[in-house]
């Protein structure tokens with residue numbers, strides 16, 4: 001008799017626990033779908049995230065980048081040619097969003113949300129992390145994945161320039177950009193199998 005009543009008390013306890021868990025899951029799923037399907041969340045770029053959402057996204061971004069950035073960093077990031085090539089690419093591909101020394105805010109940089117940080121103030125990232133971000137981009141932010149169209153060597157040139165950028169005056173920046181090879185010259189050096197045009201021709 002004692003055994004069977006013990007058994008039924010345990011069974012009842014487990015039933016209660018299971019019911020509470022299932023109810024919890026259902027309520028959470030219900031609330032989440034209501035949030036999604038009612039359109040309650042404002043995704044407008046001119047309406048900042050709440051503090052909590054912003055905090056969460058920052059954490060997700062920081063840890064995601066740190067966990068993935070493990071490329072071996074070239075030891076010639078201080079090389080003048082790399083920095084000049086990076087400066088030319090930066091002026092063409094990045095400055096419209098991230099600005100540059102002596103440059104006024106652009107329309108695109110004013111409308112972007114999340115904002116593109118002004119990289120002349122430094123990024124706070126390691127070279128390997130900067131390389132990862134430049135190569136792969138960041139989802140839902142407007143930061144493109146430049147690795148789709150550029151090979152690693154060119155992107156390391158950009159990182160070499162980013163390391164130098166915080167020290168540059170507007171004049172030094174302009175001089176570096178002028179000394180850079182043209183975009184076509186730089187792209188010409190790239191392994192052609194990697195370019196979107198050759199991919200298109202071979203119907204990949």
Ligand code: HEC
Nearest residue numbers: 093094097114115116117123130133134138141142143158
């Ligand atoms: C269309 C706008 C746009 C262009 C062009 C662009 N970026 Fe970005 N970039 C962003 C935005 C927006 C962010 C911020 C993303 C975020 O808050 O998570 C960002 C983030 C970054 C970061 C991370 C900064 C940090 O502190 O975490 C780096 C590094 C970076 N970009 C480098 C570049 C480089 C180099 C180029 C050019 C090759 C480039 N970006 C071109 C919009 C752009």
